[in-house]
Amino acid sequence: MKKISLRQGAERKLLNGIHLIDSKDIADQSLDNAWVEIRNVKGEFLGIGYLSQQNKGGGWVVSRQPVKIDAQFYETLFSQAWGKRQSYHDDQATTAYRLFNQDGDGLGGLSIDLYGEYSVFSWYNEFIYSQRDLIIKAFHKAIPQVKGSYEKIRFKGPDHDSRHIFGQEAPETFLILENGVSYQVFLNDGLMTGIFLDQHEVRARLVDGLASGKKVLNLFSYTAAFSVAAAMGGAAETTSVDLAKRSRELSQAHFEANGLDLVNHRLVVMDVFSYFKYAKRHDLTFDVIILDPPSFARNNKKTFSVAKDYHKLVEESLEILQAGGLIIASTNASNLSLKKFKEQIEKGFGERSHDYVALHQLPYDFQTNKKDESSNYLKVFTIRT
Template sequence: MRKLKVKTLAANRLKKGYKALEEYDFKTMEDVAQGEFVEITDQNNNFIGKGYIGEEDRTVGWILTTNKDEPIDSNFYDRHFRMAQNARTAYYADKSTNAFRLFNASGDGIGGITIDYYDGFYIFSWFNKGLYDYREQIYQAFKVAIPDFKGIVEKIRFKNAEIQSRHVAGATPPEPLLIKENGIQYATYINEGWMTGIFLDQRNVRRRLMEEWGTGKTVLNTFSYTGAFSVAAAMGGAVKTVNIDAARRSKAKTIEQFEVNGLNPDDHEIRVIDVFDYLDYAKKHQLKFDIIILDPPTFARTKKRTFSVEKDYVGLVQEALEILADNGLLIASSNTWKLSRDDFYQMINEAFDKEEVDAYLLEEYGLPEDFKINEQYPESDYLKVMVLEKTS
């Protein structure tokens, strides 16, 4: 196994438990190949850890073990899969929810891969080609560790991959696959591209919409995707939801989500329109909403404009505040690792200050427990959800 030296600052960071290898950690990457297993040392040749090279958006590889004598083989993967499953026993036993994250990359010890559970089907998401080159060995270890799967599907999320999604083993998931979350059904599509129709990391927010916030309220769900937030609110007694998304596919998907729960989609508004155009429309027509949900993608482009959370979120919040009812709730969410919790909160406060609106932070959410994070790798704790109540 080749030895690679890292710079002093990188060595200090890695010794504290940081697992990601970044290009500037090294004076040179020499001719290291994707997928190559390497031994990482400091400038004095002191052992730090063993891992592999695999390029992602911001990393070039991952530390897998700090035990010099531990082999990275089938037993290594088997052991990590078993530990992950044991840590999520309560999720397997939950009769009201049958979709969750089984394995969360570096949080569970193997950066570059996540595994989601959808009612007996497992979805592997691969984030770099380096680890993906070992997929056969990893799949075999998984089948030994967790043999009672219905089927396995993979999502290939790294650049220049020939495909996005592929069936790997067992049965092919039905279309749609109806999963349960907090007793609510959601139609998911496991065999289509990267997206399945629901973001599992927002489970706790949807629970609160169903159990408490939504009762008797009007809800504006921007960047609504398949309307999962709205379905949760409606199941909790919301009188009306308005679902806004620029993607044409969103309307049919949202209608389906209401229908699989016995809700009449005609009682709700589902519009294919740019979010900012709708906010402008709502202001002109003096519409007001009790709850407004702002959960945009990190970056989006429509025919009219591009949206970036870092550049445009303050303006988005400002626009939303103009149509938020007094004592209404603003649910502000971001899933980019580029913004810290404090930076995101500061952006929200900036928008409130500019609009001269008072509010207090009612509740705050991060990743649910099944999305295990690496405490020494703050970028893994990417989700930030802040619920603010507008004071009259």
């Protein structure tokens, strides 16, 4: 195993519990895609990790102690991760959740989700992908309950972004349960699966009646999972808006899976800012508005960045929100701190009175590194006006 030295000052981050290695902190910039023994400038041992470029950084620390990286190492990680999620395994109302979450479970660069009897591996860099055969074998030895597996490639490399890799193949589409609600998912059609599992606690509040009797507007709705949860929780009507044409078909499948009549649930294919203009022109108002945009988007030469532009969504929403209404403000931008996100929200509200009712971050199945704020990337505020 090759040895690397961290630049002076970088040692403090590691000792404070940060597992992500920043490329600029490494003295030898030529080394990549390798297991490494990490030392400080004095030559003292700091940990075991690997180097590989990905969108978040240049590598990961996987152990502060000398350890042999072999099949047993991975089996132990997967067994421990499975044990932490026993309450999810026992919950008959939920059959889809995260089984393994990167550095929160001891191995940055890899996440594994469960959809019924099937698992989905997401690989985030070239090196961890090069370990896939050993990792997959160890996973299925540690967790034999999983009947088949798929993978998603979330870095530039292989010529595919999704494929079946192990065991039984899943149907092209099938239903999973979350909080007692059915959702149609697909495991081998691009990087998406039909639902974002990290939002299941927010959807649980909607199922439990947060939007009961209310008119709900769900913006950047993707497959309208928030809308379906609200409808199952007694919402009087929902409107789901997304620019992607396919969103209508995928959203309709979720409603139909739960026997929900679409008469009171509209699916709109439109740019969100265009919909704001449409709603104001037609005097449409809502009791609950859900704002969950992508971190960055480009449309007709216009760009949207959560870090710079989220306040515009809040400003526009307030013009069509009923007095006493709720805004559910959400982002999954890991590069935006909770403080900075709240500043964007406050900028949108301006002088208008409002109260923060709740904050949701990643649920328990999405284990995080408690020492690294960016590990807990999800931030969802429920705000009453």
